[in-house]
Amino acid sequence: MARYTRIPGSIALITLMNPPVNALSAAVRQGITDTVGRAVSDPEVKAVVLCGENGKFCGGADIREFAGPMTGPPLIPMIDAIEAAEKPVVAAIEGIALGGGLELALACHYRIAHVKARLGLPEVTLGLLPGAGGTQRLPRLIGVPAALDLIVTGRHVSAQEALKLGIVDQVTDGNIQEVAMEFAQSMSATLNSRC
Numbered sequence: 001m002a003r004y005t006r007i008p009g010s011i012a013l014i015t016l017m018n019p020p021v022n023a024l025s026a027a028v029r030q031g032i033t034d035t036v037g038r039a040v041s042d043p044e045v046k047a048v049v050l051c052g053e054n055g056k057f058c059g060g061a062d063i064r065e066f067a068g069p070m071t072g073p074p075l076i077p078m079i080d081a082i083e084a085a086e087k088p089v090v091a092a093i094e095g096i097a098l099g100g101g102l103e104l105a106l107a108c109h110y111r112i113a114h115v116k117a118r119l120g121l122p123e124v125t126l127g128l129l130p131g132a133g134g135t136q137r138l139p140r141l142i143g144v145p146a147a148l149d150l151i152v153t154g155r156h157v158s159a160q161e162a163l164k165l166g167i168v169d170q171v172t173d174g175n176i177q178e179v180a181m182e183f184a185q186s187m188s189a190t191l192n193s194r195c
């Protein structure tokens with residue numbers, strides 16, 4: 001599932017909750033769909049921060065659900081709805097952003113990573129390709145050679161390498177949620193002053 005918190009001011013904080021790695025189970029996909037919809041339709045909300053509970057952004061598809069039939073909202077429309085949101089969505093990446101978790105972050109409009117975070121598209125190690133926009137959004141962001149390297153090796157990169165490659169916009173050693181909310185607040189103030 002995903003928790004929705006209205007932060008005083010104009011920010012909605014959406015927290016993925018699915019221990020141990022906040023994987024994208026059916027309940028989490030439903031939670032993201034519902035909470036992003038709620039944030040977008042609330043006129044008081046000007047920007048959204050997406051984070052994961054317990055120091056982990058998201059470990060990707062929930063491998064515990066691979067054996068059963070697909071239930072809940074599909075991943076691709078859920079991720080596309082974030083990219084299409086008319087309010088800025090900031091990914092606050094702590095711990096891990098892997099597979100569908102990185103694809104989720106790639107659909108956000110700004111990515112801040114904690115200095116100890118690791119990011120990657122390890123689908124190839126499971127015999128899969130990144131199927132939720134990673135093969136499009138990553139090359140657009142960092143170029144084809146660098147994206148192909150990550151996609152075909154499945155290797156994880158550090159936050160610093162992700163910054164150098166252009167996968168994330170900012171790295172912090174501070175409290176990731178506070179840094180992301182502060183950024184989202186300033187972004188929403190800038191947007192308001194121009195509208």
Ligand SMILES: CC/C=C\CC(=O)SCCNC(=O)CCNC(=O)[C@H](O)C(C)(C)COP(=O)(O)OP(=O)(O)OC[C@H]1O[C@@H](n2cnc3c(N)ncnc32)[C@H](O)[C@@H]1OP(=O)(O)O
Nearest residue numbers: 020021023059060061062063064096098099100101122123
């Ligand atoms: C439809 C396709 C859409 C998208 C494609 C994908 O997203 S494919 C999935 C991509 N994600 C992965 O492949 C991540 C695999 N996991 C890891 O690499 C490591 O587990 C991880 C997250 C780096 C953590 O490593 P660590 O050494 O710290 O811990 P450990 O491996 O022992 O894992 C801890 C527990 O977490 C469970 N777990 C890990 N990943 C997932 C996941 N994606 N879904 C569900 N559960 C996951 C792991 O099984 C351990 O559980 P435990 O009960 O403690 O044994």
